[in-house]
Amino acid sequence: MATLIASTDDVPESGSYLFTVEETDGSLEEVILVALADGVSAWKNFCQHETDQRLDRGNGAAMRDGEIICPKHGSMFDAESGYCDNGKAAGSTLVEVEISVRHGQIYLTDDDLEFRHEGGIDDDGGPSSTSHLQL
Template sequence: MSGYRLTAVETVLEEGSWAFTAREGDADREVVLVPCADESDGWGDEVDSGGGQPVRAWINRCTHEAQRLHREGVGAVTRGGSVVCPKHGSAFDACEGSCDNGEAAGTTLRSIDIEVRDGAVFLTDDDLTYLYEGLPDDDGDADGPASSSHLTF
């Protein structure tokens, strides 16, 4: 078993999301970890209905306009087992990454390979090299997007 230890599962479950930056080829990639659990079980359960991993990892961008899903100091907006884009309100299934509503309907978030072992989350994606916890603050959206969603949080 190999991989870079990222954080504890408990941290992701308690905070609702956790982000890190990794290198892929010549580019940096933002990745967000989110809880994955059957809605009836709630976010905090150790086993979900989608294969036993309580956490999933996704590239930290909405498929519609490359809007960050997780922002520093805010985290990711989650509702009913979905990660919600803060700009247009598209909701991505936290376990599957698929979206069936809003501007991003019919798309799926890009998954990142992780493993959960002994209560910790490990980066196991051969294409990525861990750089640091958190996100770069260079894309100018520190105050968040101007929402055009009909959803309120």
């Protein structure tokens, strides 16, 4: 079942839109939406080098030239494929979350996740943090 997450207008051109999902085991996880030249991608909000390291710490993920930057070690992940070819996370790929975009609306279509609220895990459903942080 598809669940409406946000509008494509809610996803900043540079940065990310943060929301929280519930895994099948009941645990909560954060997901980021990032704008692409021709759409939107969704990734679980952690670096592959250190899974407790968030890419979006609540004020939008840092991005440069179509890549998501890990704020701790500087590894850069391609926003479209999730692949990293540099830094400590080189050779890894972000965990993709299945979404679909229809008529400017973004839907969560990943059967293993249930939408909980916009914003991070600790935001209790408050407004999403979607700054336009640029480096």
